[in-house]
Amino acid sequence: MTNASAPLGEFDRITRYFKPLAAGFPGARGLRDDAAVFGVPPGFELVVTADAMVAGVHFFPDDSPGDIAAKLLRTNLSDLTAMGAEPLAYTLTTALPRDVGEAWLSAFAAGLGEDQARFNIGLAGGDSVSTRGPITLSVTAFGLVPAGRALPRWGGVVGDRLFVSGCIGDAALGLEIAYDRLTLDDAAAREHLLRRLRRPDPRTTLGPRLIGLASGALDVSDGLVADLGHLCEESGCAARLDAASVPLSDAARGVIGDDPTRLALALTGGDDYELLFSAPDRATPALMALAESLGVPITAVGWLEAGVPGTVRALDQRGAPLALLRRGWDHF
Template identity: 50%
Template sequence: MSTTGAQAPDEFGLIAELFAPLSAGCPGALNLTDDAAFLAAEPGFDTVATMDAMVAGVHFLPDDPPELIARKLVRVNLSDLAAKGAVPRHLMLAAAFPKGTGMDWLRAFAEGLRQDVEEFGVSLIGGDTVATPGPLTLSLTALGRVEAGRGLRRSGAVPGDHVYVSGSIGDGALGLLAVQGRLAGLPPDAVATLAGRYRLPQPRIVLGPALVGLARASMDVSDGLVQDLGHICRVSGVSAVIEAERVPLSDAARAAVAMDQSLLALVLTGGDDYELLFTVPAGAARGIESLARRTGVALTRIGRIEAATQAAGVSVVDADGVVVPLPRGGWRHF
């Protein structure tokens, strides 16, 4: 791990004080004193590698609490690993800190990392910290492992499959409105719940690995439910139908939609849910029920896979089977 151009009191001290302790679980990280980390091969497993970037003002608000920025960065990446059925192991962080970022801010950011490194049993094994004249820009590489050849992919959905999601959908996108003070009509506790879901998503790291051997196609919902199911359809060569009234909403989201029906489109296309979206053979309902009980995560059937009608076609229908019109494209980051 290295630091160049940073403004902090002592660049190497920054790494030693704030980040090196987060590598404790991985001897091959060499306490972040070297150029690289060494990871022993694990025969019988595939390494699963993902990387996500976040920019202040694009993916989070510049004045969000630094702990939460750090934790969201970690969780967004762990959500990708979970969707592939992988158990998370190692993180690498590249951070471009705005000039003048103070030690208090950095300590809080590192504390957020520490909390999630502990909560999810992972290690920080390397990275880079640099100074930037621009906004805080973060990228994280997350490495996990899954039994060789058994990782879950977006491809593999088959006509007749049932489509499931974990947890509830729409809280992330509504949570952004909540954070921006744009859900003023809602009770304060609903606003707080939604804001919390936006700021601190819960990656489904227990559920994901348990879907190995059960799900045919899987990804996490980050761009938006409809768009992400479209991704599965595109690479699987199928289409899909979502039954709108089956999509699971939290009480807070339900209250928001009751207040303003137009928010339903945001729920379906807004993204930032970090729930798992997967398909299973129609006969797997029992296995899914049992998995939901075992993991304590709600798993809801929201639709079905059909033969390809048009490229990546995802239709949303209401209780009468009538197609619900949705804005094209999907959610744009603010």
């Protein structure tokens, strides 16, 4: 509709910042064509997920461009690995206000490039437009999974054991720090929690290895309790979550102490991007061996049980129900 000239036009920005990011993915055709073209190897299927992020809603406008880039890609990669997929590529659309200059774009592109190398993915295509609103970013990410073997949310069976990767609650506590609702003298702990908020660590090595072991899986984005509820709802069962078993980082453990409100926050706060999955108990030794070989902690945290589908009982170490203020965030 408008033809207002920005400091650099669309074509120049694409050439300077995005074409280099597409260079490693031949299917992108160097961003020189109307679309990307790539094959899916025989015996594999494509896994496709999409996420959008808006400044002031999903990240702070003054977060570093590198952190924003990392979070944007990693939340999508987390969805892929929760399906058991190996990441392959992504498309990116950016709607940027005029005051986003070349320094921001350059740092943002550098962040994308770092994560492309880290996770072995390529930029397949995209679009770059202007907006009078906040920075708005959208990624569609692609991965490959052996045909028919994608891990569903709905594969859980009553009697299956529940497991999570890594630690839970760091990002929720980090968000409290970012909002100045929590002060922490321990600088290292503070940095750890903030970093887990800003740079989630999607378990891309773990997801594909869960095929054949896990019955149902998803990634923890809305909060452990809420996402466990999703797994249960889709699997047609209920769950018991042993809150005392939920793995916490030293930093989180220090903050939580014996404050039940803070524990509840950790269990419901979201943005963890860890994997939550169900598996028959007999798979436990294989899962522990896998955790060891990958260097990714896996912890048993409860059981799927018969009950109203979607119901989660969170129990404390004495087996008493834990008071949760909410199930999780609605990231709307």
